[in-house]
Amino acid sequence: MMWNSFGDFLAMGGYGLYVWGSLGVCAVVCIAEPLTLVLKRRALLSEATEPDAPDRGESLL
Secondary structure (H helix, E strand, O other): OOOOOHHHHHHHHHOHHHHHHHHHHHHHHHHHHHHHHHHHHHHHHHHHOOOOOOOOOOOOO
16 A cells, blocks of 8 residues: 555554544553553562561462
């Protein structure tokens, strides 16, 4: 597909909203997933290494 201008490229032949919206959602998910995993790992490690933490009977799995 050939575009005559940058505006044509962004419009993507009338499908720009779908294309760029999909790309945006994928980018957000690709950034958020590792971030949430790191934060969850830190929380679990800090909970597991607390020496005075009472046993709540909860499984970490």
